[in-house]
Amino acid sequence: MLERVAVTGGSGFIGGHVVDALLAHGYRVRVLDKRMPVQPEAEWVPVDILDLGGLTEAVRGADAVFHLAAVSDVNDIFADPAASVLQNVQGTVNVLEAARRAEAGRVIFASTVWVYAATSGQVVDETTCFEPETDRHLYVSTKILAEFLCRDYHTLYGRPYTVLRYGIPYGPRMRDNLVIASFIRRALSGDPLKIDGDGSQERSFIYVEDLARAHVLALSPVAENRTFNLDGDCPVSIREIAETVRTLIGNVSVEYGPQRPGDFRARTVRIERARNELNWAPQVSFMDGIQRTVDWYRTRMLTEQAVSAG
Numbered sequence: 001m002l003e004r005v006a007v008t009g010g011s012g013f014i015g016g017h018v019v020d021a022l023l024a025h026g027y028r029v030r031v032l033d034k035r036m037p038v039q040p041e042a043e044w045v046p047v048d049i050l051d052l053g054g055l056t057e058a059v060r061g062a063d064a065v066f067h068l069a070a071v072s073d074v075n076d077i078f079a080d081p082a083a084s085v086l087q088n089v090q091g092t093v094n095v096l097e098a099a100r101r102a103e104a105g106r107v108i109f110a111s112t113v114w115v116y117a118a119t120s121g122q123v124v125d126e127t128t129c130f131e132p133e134t135d136r137h138l139y140v141s142t143k144i145l146a147e148f149l150c151r152d153y154h155t156l157y158g159r160p161y162t163v164l165r166y167g168i169p170y171g172p173r174m175r176d177n178l179v180i181a182s183f184i185r186r187a188l189s190g191d192p193l194k195i196d197g198d199g200s201q202e203r204s205f206i207y208v209e210d211l212a213r214a215h216v217l218a219l220s221p222v223a224e225n226r227t228f229n230l231d232g233d234c235p236v237s238i239r240e241i242a243e244t245v246r247t248l249i250g251n252v253s254v255e256y257g258p259q260r261p262g263d264f265r266a267r268t269v270r271i272e273r274a275r276n277e278l279n280w281a282p283q284v285s286f287m288d289g290i291q292r293t294v295d296w297y298r299t300r301m302l303t304e305q306a307v308s309a310g
Contacts, residue, residue, distance in 0.1 A: 009069030088142035167231030171208035172296035197259035199239030204232035207289035
């Protein structure tokens, strides 16, 4: 029976919610992150994933290792590609190698549905093949490389793995520069919502607690050496996000600007494998998820104002 799990990046937005879900299900959780986690009941090991020796000791005794630590902001990756590749690719090799040396359990890797930017199909699933001659962001390439490394460690060393391809997560504790967070914060401050282009771009968003729940299910033996899409089941346009925020917060203006160059083309990502094999599907509707996020941001902003008022 699995009891002890380690989580790299467990102090981040998604990682923190994964830690919440694991603790709620009775697992003993060890957070591997340079930042302290918000959960006092989780063990904290302040380790850098580029430190192979320290990482090996940190994963020793873990029945499973969730690897979420990565550079995920595409702007940061654009600004410093060499450091980002080192973190996302070498960091993944280090986690796999540390787990092998320490004889830890399965590595469960956090990937992204944006790997499908390296495909040409409009409807994609876990069997869709990558095509090298596609235009994509460097972030996509780092995640594809990391997925390949997980498979290679299985092929060469018999190391078990699971790949979880995330949709676009949102919810409490998300990064402030993400579109939903930006809209909420601006609306709560009475500032106009700014949209690049006409707002018709569609994305499938996944509430972060739904995403975290899938990580608990991924500990099941059925997930070993498998890849799963974890995406929202209903595409939402950027304009609809703005309208939802306006409905929940109040009347704020919306401003439209030029289309952002190089924006990814959305695809229909099938999640049937996760439904059938993990018994997972999104449960929180987009409206409910936005309401929960608005409530969290409202509380946070009131706290910030109280602190600044001194």
